[in-house]
Each structure stands twice: as structure tokens, then as C-alpha cells.
Amino acid sequence: MRHTPVRISATLIVASVLLLLVLRSLSTSPDPGPELIQVEGGSFMAGNFQVPMRAPDGEQSVQWVAQPDQAALAPYPVEVNAFSIMKKEASNALYDRFLKQSKRPARWQPVKGDGEQPANMPYDEAEAFCVWLGEHSSLDMRLPTEAEWEYAARSRGQPLPWATDNGQWQAGRNLPTQSSEADKNNTGAFPPNPLGIQDMASGLHEWVISDPARDPAHIRIFKGGSDEANSSRNTIPTRGIVFPLSEASIEAKPELARLRGRPAGTVYVQNATARCVAPLKSNGTPPLPTAPNTILPPVFDDVVDKPQVQGATSQG
Numbered sequence: 001m002r003h004t005p006v007r008i009s010a011t012l013i014v015a016s017v018l019l020l021l022v023l024r025s026l027s028t029s030p031d032p033g034p035e036l037i038q039v040e041g042g043s044f045m046a047g048n049f050q051v052p053m054r055a056p057d058g059e060q061s062v063q064w065v066a067q068p069d070q071a072a073l074a075p076y077p078v079e080v081n082a083f084s085i086m087k088k089e090a091s092n093a094l095y096d097r098f099l100k101q102s103k104r105p106a107r108w109q110p111v112k113g114d115g116e117q118p119a120n121m122p123y124d125e126a127e128a129f130c131v132w133l134g135e136h137s138s139l140d141m142r143l144p145t146e147a148e149w150e151y152a153a154r155s156r157g158q159p160l161p162w163a164t165d166n167g168q169w170q171a172g173r174n175l176p177t178q179s180s181e182a183d184k185n186n187t188g189a190f191p192p193n194p195l196g197i198q199d200m201a202s203g204l205h206e207w208v209i210s211d212p213a214r215d216p217a218h219i220r221i222f223k224g225g226s227d228e229a230n231s232s233r234n235t236i237p238t239r240g241i242v243f244p245l246s247e248a249s250i251e252a253k254p255e256l257a258r259l260r261g262r263p264a265g266t267v268y269v270q271n272a273t274a275r276c277v278a279p280l281k282s283n284g285t286p287p288l289p290t291a292p293n294t295i296l297p298p299v300f301d302d303v304v305d306k307p308q309v310q311g312a313t314s315q316g
Contacts, residue, residue: 016085033137034094037152037196044157046147047073048237052158052299060299065161065235072235072237073214078147082280085144085152088187088207089225090129090274091200095119098129105258116186118204119274123220123242123260125273126207146208146239148277149223153201153236155194160191161235161300163200163224165191169232169303174201183238200224205240205272219243220267232303238267241270 053063066072092107093115099106108120121129127143134141144152153163160167164174171177174191190202200206205222215221222240244265250256259266 032091033133034088036084036278037087038084038158039082039148039152039195039252041046041080041280042151042156043079044151044154046078047075048155048233049075049159051161051221053302054299055302066237067233070233070235071240071241072239073146078151080148080151080157083144083148084139084278084280085148085197086275086277087197088275089118089203090121090126090276091116091187092119094133095129097158098125098132100284102128102132108255108258111268116188117184118199120204121270121273123207123272124262124264126272129274130276133276134278137278141276141278143207143209143274144277146211146221146223149159149206149208149275150236152195153193153224158194160193162232163191163193163236164202168300169201170302171232199275200236203270203273206275207226207272210292215241218265222269222272226271237273240272242267242272 048064048066050062050064052060054060058171078088089122091108095107096110096115098104104125116301130141130143133139151157154160158167162169162175166174169175176185176190187203188198190198192198193200201224205225208221208223210219210221220242222242223238224234224236226234244267245256245259247264250259250262250266259268
């Protein structure tokens with residue numbers, strides 16, 4: 001009986017330790033990751049394509065979706081394997097978690113309550129963000145290739161000019177109005193495309209993996225979205241070409257202070273973000289034909305709020 005208090009004390013200590021371990025595991029358990037949309041594989045003609053367009057006066061004509069100054073690739077056949085893709089663009093809340101856990105500098109000018117807005121990040125962090133996201137979801141995640149991005153935006157390669165719910169540009173219904181700031185909308189603010197993916201037309205630009213067979217190794221490509229609410233010219237084939245920032249340009253611009261000390265070759269453009277993909281093992285459905293489309297899709301309405309013609313190339 002003399003040893004009973006000691007035994008009770010030891011039991012209480014063990015129980016307390018176990019309770020603390022359980023509570024610690026609960027507090028550090030990973031938050032739910034972003035929702036993913038599964039995209040079955042197939043073949044399609046990537047790059048620029050033609051669709052029938054109806055002008056405001058009602059006249060119809062067949063037009064190339066991207067204009068000559070928009071750096072779109074000429075049509076080319078490509079086979080895309082099945083993959084899962086983030087339903088929405090990376091949010092500031094998710095980006096903040098990544099920065100904190102990877103011990104990187106805090107993001108530019110965080111604003112209270114902006115957690116669900118899309119995150120503005122340079123290319124190297126977009127790559128690292130996808131790797132980090134994959135490690136926390138047990139998936140092999142990365143940025144999409146340009147062909148994968150176009151395939152998903154076009155709902156498995158369909159001839160759709162914009163990645164909206166109906167392929168049309170309808171400001172105020174499936175895209176921001178001219179009076180709003182596109183980069184201030186929360187992720188998922190507008191209807192998804194037919195595959196269930198959001199923000200590919202209404203959000204920020206999105207980094208993609210460039211093809212070394214078509215682009216110099218040192219440049220980076222972004223697709224979709226815009227930092228201008230009325231930029232209807234950013235159709236799916238349109239691509240932005242970004243060159244590495246020089247050390248001098250980073251030092252000269254106060255707004256780039258966060259990038260100081262990065263390795264040479266840092267690539268950044270304002271209002272570009274990440275949307276990660278995870279390759280899948282099975283395609284599941286027959287591939288789409290790679291032959292050029294001979295049956296024209298429904299007529300698409302030309303928009304009337306096109307801004308002045310601007311080049312698609314950016315350089316720091």
C-alpha cells in the first residue's frame with residue numbers, strides 16, 4: 001500500500017503526456033488542401049485556332065482567336081495524359097501557409113481580409129509552392145504545361161475562346177465588369193468552365209511550364225486571366241512571355257524589395273499566380289481527334305469593350 005500513490009502519480013504523468021501529444025497532433029494537423037478537378041486525357045490541336053465570331057453589328061466571320069501580337073503558338077497536335085488540376089487559383093491564405101512553412105519572406109503588402117484573393121507570386125515560388133502542396137497532399141504536384149493548361153481551359157480541347165462557363169465573354173455574369181478590378185475578386189468568384197474549373201479567365205495570369213522545343217530555356221510563360229478587368233483580348237491561346245529580372249532592376253524598384261537576394265534569373269510579372277496539377281495514371285476515356293476541326297462551333301459574340309492593342313511580352 002505504501003507504493004500506491006507513486007503508481008497513481010506515474011499513471012497520471014503518462015496520461016498527461018499522451019494527452020499533450022494528442023492535442024499537439026490536432027493543432028498541427030494539415031489544413032484541407034485545395035479542391036482538385038480530374039481531367040481525362042486525350043489529344044487535341046493546341047495553340048491558336050479559328051472560330052466563327054459575330055460582330056456587334058451582327059456580321060459574322062471566321063477569325064483566329066488570338067491576334068498576331070499576342071504570341072500565341074501556331075496550331076500543333078499534342079496528346080495530354082490524365083491529370084488533376086486545382087479548381088481555383090492559389091489563394092493568399094494558402095500562399096501565406098506555404099511562405100511561413102518554407103521560411104520565405106512574407107508576401108507583398110498583405111491586406112486584412114484578403115485571404116481568399118488570388119496570390120501574386122514569382123515563377124520560382126510558384127514551382128516551389130506546387131512541390132510543397134504535393135508534399136502535404138501525398139501527390140506529385142507541379143505547374144501545368146502550356147498544353148495541359150489549354151486543354152483544361154478548353155474543356156478537353158473544345159474550340160472555346162475563353163475559359164468561361166459557355167466559352168463567351170459576358171462581363172458582369174461570367175467575368176468581371178469593366179468598372180471592377182479583376183485582381184481584387186476572390187478566387188471562385190465567377191461560374192466554372194464545363195469541367196468545373198474556375199478563375200482561368202477571370203483571375204490572375206497563371207504560370208505554366210514552357211516547352212523547350214518552342215521557347216528559349218530562360219523565358220517563362222503565363223496564360224489566361226488579367227490584371228485588367230476589361231482585358232477581353234486574353235483568350236485561351238494568348239500567352240505572355242517573361243524574361244528574367246536583372247539584379248539592377250530588382251535593386252532599383254522598391255516594390256521588388258522582396259526579391260532581393262534571389263539567385264540570378266528570377267522571373268516575376270505583376271499579377272501572376274499558381275494553379276498546380278497532379279498527373280494521373282489512367283486516361284479513362286478515348287482521346288479526342290488531333291485532326292483540325294471541320295465542324296464549326298457555335299458563333300461566339302465579339303466583345304465591344306476591347307482595350308487598346310498591347311503586346312503580350314513582358315520584361316523586367
